[in-house]
Amino acid sequence: MAMSAGNTVLWAQLRSMPGLLSLSALATFTQQVAMLALPWCVQHALDDGITPLDVAATVRWSLITALVSIAFLLGGAGGQWWSGVTANRIAHSLREALVGKVVTLDRPALTRFGRGDLAMRVTRDVDLIRLWVQNLGLWVRVVVTVVVVLPATGLLDPMLLVIVIVTFPLVGLANALFPGRYDAANEALSEAHGARADAVEDLLAASAAVRGLGGERVLVRRHHDLSGAVTSTALRVAGVSAWWSSVPAALPRLAIAAGLGIGGAAAINGDITVGGLVAFTSWMATLALAIAVLVDLLTGRGQARVAAGRIAEVLDLPGTAADDRDAVPLPAGGVLHAGGVVVRRDGRTVLGPAELWAAPGELVAVTGPTGSGKSTLAHLLCRLEDPDSGTVTFGGVDLRAAARTEVLARIGLVPQRPLVLSGTVADNLRLGRELELAELRAACHAAALDEFVMSLPDQYDTVLGERGGTLSGGQGQRLALARGLLGRPAVLVLDDVTSALDAETEAAVLERLRAWNPAAAIVMISHRPAVLAAADRTVTLHPPDRGAAGGPPGGGAVLPDDDSSLLGDGAALPAGGNRG
Template sequence: MILLVATGLDVAGPWLAQVYIDGYLVEGDLRAWPLLLLGGAYIGSQGLAALGRYLQTLYFSRIGLEAIYTLRQRVFRHVMRLPQHVHDATPTGEMVARVTNDTDAIRELYVAFLATVLQNLVLLVGILVAMALMNLQLMLIAAPLVPIAGVVIWLYQRTSGRAAMEVRRLRAVQNARINEAIGGMSVLQAFNRTDHFRHHFHDTNISQYNARMRTVRISGLLLRSALDLIATIILAALLWVYGLEHLGSGAEIGVLYAFITWLGRVSEPLIEITQRFNIFQQASVAGTRLLRLLDRPEAPQGTDTGPVEHARLQLRDVHFRHHGAATDTLAGITLDIPPGSFFGVVGPTGSGKSTLLDLLAGLSRISEGSLTLDDRPVADFAPETLNAAIASVPQEPFVRSTTLRDNLLLGSEADDAQLAAAIDDAQLRELIDRLPDGLDTPLGERGLTLSTGERQLLAMARALLRQPRILLLDEATASVDSATEHRMNRALERLRGRVTLIVVAHRLSTIRHADRIVVIEAGRILEQGSHTALLDRPDGHYHRLWHHRQRRSAESWQ
């Protein structure tokens, strides 16, 4: 209703001017009251029309922002539920671009395109109706501007689509390169490779510049320039026809004024609509990219919410193959892990150790075989139930730039006693006592104010705060110093018997006291047993691995 009223008031302005010119000015009637009355009506109609346009813009903006709020929430929720292999294969910067830039392009579709097109289409119809009521012959001269604009829009869509898609793709690549460079800045500077990355970024930047220039050239040729030329030709035709009809006469000068004014208002909405099609093109590309993301299947989730009572893990002939891989990463794994036991897992790089922990944590699904927790398939557990029972300490801990307390809680709730118990079990008390503000000390970007070992201890305390029944550690001592390794070993001994420990270790000293050590190579179990039992096999893999590490350790001290 606001749109129709505003359009009617907007169209009425030239009509009021025509009434005064032809009814009073041409006739020589210069009385003040008609001028004041029609002038006041003209000013009032245009003021109310401007108010209506403001309300329209406000309304459409609110619709657009609400729609994008909902869309962005949905996209981010979907991203959080995607399988791990999707995140492994997708650059972080590209995923960020989908959630931010692409949804912003959809917002522009609502705010800058749909609102503009609807408002201007209604205005266009209103002007053509007013033209027809005033002078049908002159309206028929102006009307061809509309279908011609449709042809121009169609040509623009056909020629600019590929360039717009390339712009969006290169923006995602650009974000990915920026994210990589900033995230690894210390390494790039240490290896003096900043210029190399700068040249790579320059190549991407110049490619995006060229793609954008293609869209600019196409829009510059087909949008305003073409329509301005066509509108000028139609204006000339309108003046010529009017001149033939009223040559030498001043009759209906007001009609000519009204038509010239309306013709300008006809061409402007068409030009604005065609220019907004650039936004529509970008939104179409962004929408396609978002649909591709939303079409990716989410990681399957179970519905079993029954509590985990004993925390016994069993693997029977488990096979796993990564998405798109030609061979199995794990093949025929069979294990029985009793509650409260301490299992160590060793093997060369790429043998499948971390993959095994991902399967146990429910981050990946087995391809074949059976994986159960308390005789119930791990795949059937609801995520919140599984996450409450199993906690992980990854090789590269996730640390936010907020305080130590926030990093421990990660949005969860815990009382002071639970927090203190987790800190003590993880041997983190010494760090907290050393920090200036204790638990409320900000840790900086990615926790770089902490050492690698301290970040590992933080990750362990965070995991223990959930009071899990099973704790998974993935190479937690691989990059720490001897003192930190000793503290982590003390933490493991403190947890022994209370929590099932499954530890992937590069340093064999970390798992030498484990109840059972499993040696994996090429996705298969080669041997298993206690540290002593495995060392008693002179031809065994663990025996060779242990003595090899011992020799390297001795050489490093010489």
């Protein structure tokens, strides 16, 4: 199934660039015809010029050889250029599609893959397809070689043609022995690489948390075991590849030996010229090279099919393509409402039923004990996960009816464990967006971070350590908060982003958040007293086994029924309903 999906992905990519592929094929055809014409030129130079001591003929064939060599040069350069452009465009297209798909997947979909394994699909697997596309022009060289060498040797001597004809089925038989074994070994190698990448991700992300508890030894040992699996599988692939590369390529070289014996006797008897014998050995050497290239092409195709199958597994997941085609547009603003949402995992209820309203300009606090589903609710509010029952709407539109990309633009999430990327402070804030330094500073001021950044050696150009190792927990939280503010979403969901802040800094953040975008709704998941005191309303979640969550507010102001018209887009609060 994966192989079939992989073939579909490969052919779809090739059909997207017929012009560039045609130019590459034409240039490669020119190169190979010129390459095969060179022995013919040498043959005539020997037989028509050098042997009869004819200077004019020798010069003439030398010039013809030079022109053929120039055609070989230009064809080779053009083929490499156009194939390289095609391969890199396809690689870029696949990476863009993969990254675009991954950022729209919900949590259950993402749990099918490890983070390291996903990274391998975006990097190693795409590179294998890029190399395969870049080498597609070599198929032209193989075909042209076979088409030219067969009749050319037949014109020299029938016995030489017999040698070539006998060589081909032997080469085909040798090639038939290896592809299945190679594909299976290479698929196992891809899986081993993905498992080890996950182990590396865990080692980098979790080693600091378990250091001193003995856990780092477990992570290192796990990485060691998986690295051993990669090594042993790679050796198995290398073994199959070594025999596959050697056996088929050795057969034409044995044919050269046979041809020298038979052709040498024919030359002594005057049935073939010395130039003809030289041309035969050159053509057979080219044929041997073509067969070696053919083996590389077949192994590359096997790798590309496996890689494309792994990429197809991600791209075929339900997500953006279907959403965007039939999506309902989201309004620019409105009320975010989670109505009776319930989430179940492995047959166990982890959230709900829960109820939440967040109107423009409101600060809603969500609190509750561990295990009550606070972070799960945060994922539902920005559709990183869908509820098993109940609905989440924005401006009256069910988020499941909207495109994920539009949901992510309207509703921003700053997670409990912020991600700090390798690069500078500015890189972490911009994430590739075109933002001026003044905008970065304003967002950092709102997050109470600007003073710290300006104290750094290179200020916003300061390079942060791997995974933000140079930042404290509170600084990492505020960096992620500033990054979320820069998108100016209509709703900002903050998952315990002040947990590592001191009271003074937390107070500054709470004050500046509301001033940053007064029209935005803010949902803060927190147990901190300062957050609960600052909230307009509080939603208290309870563990699912204690019954319905989201009962009467634990604090803050409840909007009166006659203010429901201010909430916008048909999402008025129900009269007499529970607004907790």
